[in-house]
Amino acid sequence: xxxxxxxxxxxxxxxxxxxxxxxxxxxxxxxxxxxxxxxxxxxxxxxxxxxxxxxxxxxxxxxxxxxxxxxxxxxxxxxxxxxxxxxxxxxxxxxxxxxxxxxxxxxxxxxxxxxxxxxxxxxxxxxxxxxxxxxxxxxxxxxxxxxxxxxxxxxxxxxxxxxxxxxxxxxxxxxxxxxxxxxxxxxxxxxxxxxxxxxxxxxxxxxxxxxxxxxxxxxxxxxxxxxxxxxxxxxxxxxxxxxxxxxxxxxxxxxxxxxxxxxxxxxxxxxxxxxxxxxxxxxxxxxxxxxxxxxxxxxxxxxxxxxxxxxxxxxxxxxxxxxxxxxxxxxxxxxxxxxxxxxxxxxxxxxxxxxxxxxxxxxxxxxxxxxxxxxxxxxxx
Numbered sequence: 001x002x003x004x005x006x007x008x009x010x011x012x013x014x015x016x017x018x019x020x021x022x023x024x025x026x027x028x029x030x031x032x033x034x035x036x037x038x039x040x041x042x043x044x045x046x047x048x049x050x051x052x053x054x055x056x057x058x059x060x061x062x063x064x065x066x067x068x069x070x071x072x073x074x075x076x077x078x079x080x081x082x083x084x085x086x087x088x089x090x091x092x093x094x095x096x097x098x099x100x101x102x103x104x105x106x107x108x109x110x111x112x113x114x115x116x117x118x119x120x121x122x123x124x125x126x127x128x129x130x131x132x133x134x135x136x137x138x139x140x141x142x143x144x145x146x147x148x149x150x151x152x153x154x155x156x157x158x159x160x161x162x163x164x165x166x167x168x169x170x171x172x173x174x175x176x177x178x179x180x181x182x183x184x185x186x187x188x189x190x191x192x193x194x195x196x197x198x199x200x201x202x203x204x205x206x207x208x209x210x211x212x213x214x215x216x217x218x219x220x221x222x223x224x225x226x227x228x229x230x231x232x233x234x235x236x237x238x239x240x241x242x243x244x245x246x247x248x249x250x251x252x253x254x255x256x257x258x259x260x261x262x263x264x265x266x267x268x269x270x271x272x273x274x275x276x277x278x279x280x281x282x283x284x285x286x287x288x289x290x291x292x293x294x295x296x297x298x299x300x301x302x303x304x305x306x307x308x309x310x311x312x313x314x315x316x317x318x319x320x321x322x323x324x325x326x327x328x329x330x331x332x333x334x335x336x337x338x339x340x341x342x343x344x345x346x347x348x349x350x351x352x353x354x355x356x357x358x359x360x361x362x363x364x365x366x367x368x369x370x371x372x373x374x375x376x377x378x379x380x381x
Contacts, residue, residue, distance in 0.1 A: 189302025318347030
């Protein structure tokens with residue numbers, strides 16, 4: 001059952017990527033779909049944040065397809081977005097995949113203010129069965145049994161919405177993109193509801209390669225459950241050895257932190273999208289992703305966390321790991337239902353090599369100690 005479930009998640013992630021590409025490449029459709037988020041839904045890290053119908057439709061498509069095949073999971077599939085959407089007439093509509101393509105098109109046409117042509121294009125993608133060539137499923141997917149009746153799932157339908165909308169691209173350190181469509185990801189994470197441990201993750205990169213005028217995507221996955229430790233062949237299996245360690249950060253990190261890490265010998269790369277930065281670590285383009293702020297949520301990290309665990313790494317809380325000498329494992333992010341804020345409020349450090357992570361944590365602790373010493377000196381002067 002676990003193998004069929006993994007196949008389904010790869011399939012729905014690719015369907016999600018197709019929807020994202022169709023919307024982004026149709027100028028008329030794309031202009032119709034952008035809607036600014038209400039102030040209560042905004043991520044405070046951004047001056048402007050957007051909710052698009054692409055987000056909602058992808059999320060509901062994943063929920064529908066997974067819930068239909070695995071009904072035990074249906075009530076435990078969680079997503080970033082509210083599925084209420086306001087059309088140009090001011091009418092609030094609940095977006096859900098309907099039983100038939102025509103019914104879904106009819107509902108979407110109401111969201112789109114009567115634009116049935118656009119609605120039919122979207123509905124066709126939602127209800128289309130992808131062929132084997134599109135999915136490119138690996139023949140040797142692991143045979144496994146997962147306790148799906150005790151699992152939950154987090155979906156981030158389009159991570160880095162601002163980059164999805166702008167589409168501009170700037171290349172920075174190595175193969176890491178600072179911004180643009182390559183920073184956009186579809187994130188799906190499965191976790192054990194009792195322990196809160198992530199066990200299966202999908203990162204689909206819809207805009208990985210531009211061929212002529214069409215984008216091609218790539219799907220990464222990882223599983224770590226008991227004795228199962230498998231990961232996509234598209235991910236390097238060993239860490240790279242660089243002359244200097246590379247840390248990927250958000251552009252919003254403090255100049256002090258960037259400066260001190262650079263002074264300690266780390267190469268700094270800035271990039272957009274939490275999912276993309278975690279993918280950079282999984283793909284060995286960066287050694288560590290550091291985020292000192294509480295600006296990510298469970299839907300941002302659950303899938304990437306499972307992939308990193310399958311590679312021998314993990315994600316720990318930034319604040320707690322700097323204040324404690326306990327083992328890294330005791331500070332891993334948890335996805336249990338106890339905290340309903342869903343926010344990774346203590347920041348995070350994502351890594352695939354524990355020795356590299358421990359070395360960086362020691363460096364960060366020294367930075368904090370120096371900062372505290374400077375404050376004491378200033379107070380006495």
